[in-house]
Amino acid sequence: MFTSEANRETQSALQKNLSLSTFHQPVNIAHSAIESSEPSFHSSEAEWQFPKVSYDDALLEPAARETNSSIQTQNESLTRALYDDLPSKAWFRLLFLEPSQNFSSPMFCRLKAFQRTQMKLKYETLSYAWREGEGEGETYPANGCHDYTDQRLPEVLCNGIRISIQKNLALALLRIRDRSRPRALWVDAICIDQKNIFERTQQTQVMSEIYSQSYRTIVWLGLARMSPTRRESKKTHDKCGPESALATICDLINDAPEGPAKFFALDDAQSHMNVRAPSPSEAADSISSGGSPDQSHSDSQAYGTAHPLECLFRSSWFRRKWVIQEVVLSRQVDVVFHDFRIDWNWIGLASAILRTLDDDFIQRHRLFNMYNAYLIFRLGRSTRLNQSFPLEISFLQLLRLTAAFKTSEEKDTVFALLGLQTTDHHPQDSPLIRTDYSKTFDHVRILLTKAMLSKGKDGSEPLAVLLNAGIAAQDLVALTENPSIYSWVPRWGSPMASLLSPWSLDDNFNASADLESKTEDSQSPSLLNLNAVIFTTIASTTIPIRNQDDIRRSVCQFLYALQSFKEGTDAPWLVEAMLSTLCAGRTSYGMRIPKGQHPVQPFIEFVASGKLPKVEAASELLALRKPPPTPKRGKQRRRKFARLAITICRGRRLFMTTDGHLGLGPAALESGDIVSVLGGARMPYVLRHKSGPERKDRSRVVLVGPCYIDGLMDGEVVAAMKHGKRHFGPFSDIQRVRESAATERLTKQEIEIE
Numbered sequence: 001m002f003t004s005e006a007n008r009e010t011q012s013a014l015q016k017n018l019s020l021s022t023f024h025q026p027v028n029i030a031h032s033a034i035e036s037s038e039p040s041f042h043s044s045e046a047e048w049q050f051p052k053v054s055y056d057d058a059l060l061e062p063a064a065r066e067t068n069s070s071i072q073t074q075n076e077s078l079t080r081a082l083y084d085d086l087p088s089k090a091w092f093r094l095l096f097l098e099p100s101q102n103f104s105s106p107m108f109c110r111l112k113a114f115q116r117t118q119m120k121l122k123y124e125t126l127s128y129a130w131r132e133g134e135g136e137g138e139t140y141p142a143n144g145c146h147d148y149t150d151q152r153l154p155e156v157l158c159n160g161i162r163i164s165i166q167k168n169l170a171l172a173l174l175r176i177r178d179r180s181r182p183r184a185l186w187v188d189a190i191c192i193d194q195k196n197i198f199e200r201t202q203q204t205q206v207m208s209e210i211y212s213q214s215y216r217t218i219v220w221l222g223l224a225r226m227s228p229t230r231r232e233s234k235k236t237h238d239k240c241g242p243e244s245a246l247a248t249i250c251d252l253i254n255d256a257p258e259g260p261a262k263f264f265a266l267d268d269a270q271s272h273m274n275v276r277a278p279s280p281s282e283a284a285d286s287i288s289s290g291g292s293p294d295q296s297h298s299d300s301q302a303y304g305t306a307h308p309l310e311c312l313f314r315s316s317w318f319r320r321k322w323v324i325q326e327v328v329l330s331r332q333v334d335v336v337f338h339d340f341r342i343d344w345n346w347i348g349l350a351s352a353i354l355r356t357l358d359d360d361f362i363q364r365h366r367l368f369n370m371y372n373a374y375l376i377f378r379l380g381r382s383t384r385l386n387q388s389f390p391l392e393i394s395f396l397q398l399l400r401l402t403a404a405f406k407t408s409e410e411k412d413t414v415f416a417l418l419g420l421q422t423t424d425h426h427p428q429d430s431p432l433i434r435t436d437y438s439k440t441f442d443h444v445r446i447l448l449t450k451a452m453l454s455k456g457k458d459g460s461e462p463l464a465v466l467l468n469a470g471i472a473a474q475d476l477v478a479l480t481e482n483p484s485i486y487s488w489v490p491r492w493g494s495p496m497a498s499l500l501s502p503w504s505l506d507d508n509f510n511a512s513a514d515l516e517s518k519t520e521d522s523q524s525p526s527l528l529n530l531n532a533v534i535f536t537t538i539a540s541t542t543i544p545i546r547n548q549d550d551i552r553r554s555v556c557q558f559l560y561a562l563q564s565f566k567e568g569t570d571a572p573w574l575v576e577a578m579l580s581t582l583c584a585g586r587t588s589y590g591m592r593i594p595k596g597q598h599p600v601q602p603f604i605e606f607v608a609s610g611k612l613p614k615v616e617a618a619s620e621l622l623a624l625r626k627p628p629p630t631p632k633r634g635k636q637r638r639r640k641f642a643r644l645a646i647t648i649c650r651g652r653r654l655f656m657t658t659d660g661h662l663g664l665g666p667a668a669l670e671s672g673d674i675v676s677v678l679g680g681a682r683m684p685y686v687l688r689h690k691s692g693p694e695r696k697d698r699s700r701v702v703l704v705g706p707c708y709i710d711g712l713m714d715g716e717v718v719a720a721m722k723h724g725k726r727h728f729g730p731f732s733d734i735q736r737v738r739e740s741a742a743t744e745r746l747t748k749q750e751i752e753i754e
Contacts, residue, residue: 092191325420512677530751541671554653579641585710599637657709
């Protein structure tokens with residue numbers, strides 16, 4: 001139902017507004033990144049530098065090369081022998097990967113427990129995607145004499161036991177195995193007993209310390225793979241392979257004061273790293289100075305619009321949620337991709353530059369993982385840019401920004417972020433919740449929601465978490481059958497629609513104005529007690545919106561409804577109201593649309609590109625159409641509006657209320673649902689009456705979800721209540737609406753949300 005568009009638009013707040021409240025010009029972000037970014041570590045030397053430490057001689061004693069008869073394959077009893085219980089969570093295990101002169105020889109390693117404080121800066125951590133490359137097409141050739149992509153991978157023996165690990169992890173260990181000295185590594189899949197829930201919980205709780213105390217984190221992006229949807233010729237291999245991808249990254253950075261950026265190629269035959277930097281010809285084929293990447297890639301049309309960066313950002317590592325803290329918390333990060341190594345900061349900075357200066361390029365080449373790389377880079381603290389302008393965000397905002405990332409377990413949607421510090425969460429000193437794999441995901445999200453509500457009581461947006469809640473975000477059947485699922489608790493593990501509320505903290509909605517949010521505690525832990533002003537009922541709805549055609553159909557349904565508007569319509573005002581509703585009053589950067597700057601012509605061109613009903617309102621709308629400067633310009637602005645509208649509207653539907661309001665709400669809403677303003681909430685909410693026992697002066701309801709109603713986003717309902725009036729929408733003159741409109745005054749009441 002939802003695509004990555006909804007997640008990309010949440011991250012666009014970082015482009016327009018780095019601190020979510022201070023900066024407002026996207027171009028300035030790129031300039032700041034270029035002028036101020038300075039990695040704290042640079043991979044400036046061809047040979048990898050290792051921790052300067054002498055390990056215990058007994059520990060480094062080579063593992064016995066067991067004979068085939070003495071080697072044992074890992075099973076349940078051997079797993080217990082391999083993983084002795086750790087004394088406490090102050091301890092962890094390290095994997096010592098032995099050197100080998102033979103690339104294809106078995107990988108021998110030792111697993112040993114240590115106190116973390118004793119091993120600070122004496123080991124490296126590995127960041128990788130567990131299932132990278134599975135069924136994703138043919139790989140590019142290797143540089144060295146060993147083509148490890150086609151041959152059987154060497155077996156892995158740990159403490160004399162043959163262990164089974166994911167293919168991508170085996171490739172990572174094979175790629176980083178040194179020829180002359182052991183490598184001390186922390187690898188989650190091996191160093192944690194994954195079958196021991198207690199140990200897994202404890203080690204995950206201190207994972208932030210494990211990464212922050214390591215000498216370096218090695219990111220393994222996997223093997224460069226060809227596009228599964230396009231056959232690539234030898235010429236395309238050369239232009240779009242892993243080396244060209246990293247040359248393109250370096251060329252971008254070399255236009256900045258930090259250059260020259262370099263990357264390194266591992267030559268297996270000669271056993272050393274060769275420095276690589278984009279040559280003048282390579283630079284001309286990647287991204288020209290000051291121009292679009294497409295402008296310099298002359299062969300892009302001939303080769304199916306292939307671009308070097310496609311094979312780099314095709315890696316599933318960029319979509320794995322755990323990698324966020326693994327990179328953000330590390331002191332130094334080196335990226336290994338295929339047969340090459342590069343400093344992570346160059347990839348992050350290149351992503352920031354392209355995201356800021358040429359977002360259309362990212363869209364054309366579908367480099368959506370670049371948005372994730374940009375976010376990881378901005379969350380880090382290893383550059384002067386991030387140190388000077390840190391992202392001061394809440395844990396809730398972090399959950400929203402990372403919605404595009406994936407986890408193999410639902411619980412990890414939350415657990416993978418608990419190692420990161422936010423304005424309301426400190427992993428060690430004052431966590432919102434702690435990692436606990438013994439709890440169900442429903443229990444985890446209930447605990448997290450209650451913690452957020454508790455910490456937000458005295459803040460400017462105490463009910464912010466409800467923007468992601470409602471039956472629109474739940475399985476309706478599960479909500480009915482499972483009493484432990486509450487409508488006011490977000491289901492973070494499911495795909496989410498885009499956020500209706502603007503991202504800016506300085507220019508947000510304030511539908512509840514000064515309506516107090518505090519109420520007495522509920523007698524039931526499953527209920528959320530709130531103050532509310534219920535001001536109208538939903539009279540009719542359009543179809544649920546899934547694509548651009550559905551948006552046009554919804555507009556047509558609305559135009560048909562206007563036929564009963566006796567006194568006609570003010571066409572300019574009508575257009576502004578409709579497009580504001582379709583965009584939820586927001587720009588593509590998550591800011592409120594400035595007064596008088598509504599994209600009227602792009603909206604009209606978008607609507608006119610479909611079939612309109614033959615009604616007066618449609619004719620008046622088309623009469624406002626102005627020809628674009630050029631057909632190409634008209635197409636571009638229509639696409640831009642369509643992208644914004646579908647991002648906001650997908651998973652929602654338009655509705656009309658009995659009091660003449662036009663709104664946009666969850667797809668789960670129905671005629672007869674009530675619309676209210678909740679004390680402490682920035683948006684109006686759609687509620688549904690719940691059958692069952694009711695306490696005096698209270699109404700038992702289910703939360704359907706937040707909604708946008710044009711003209712009601714700045715406290716107008718609360719103002720009408722204080723003046724003893726109702727609030728009627730602009731379409732309350734429609735005959736059927738006028739007859740059904742209630743006449744009683746608005747009042748504040750207490751409700752219980754299940």
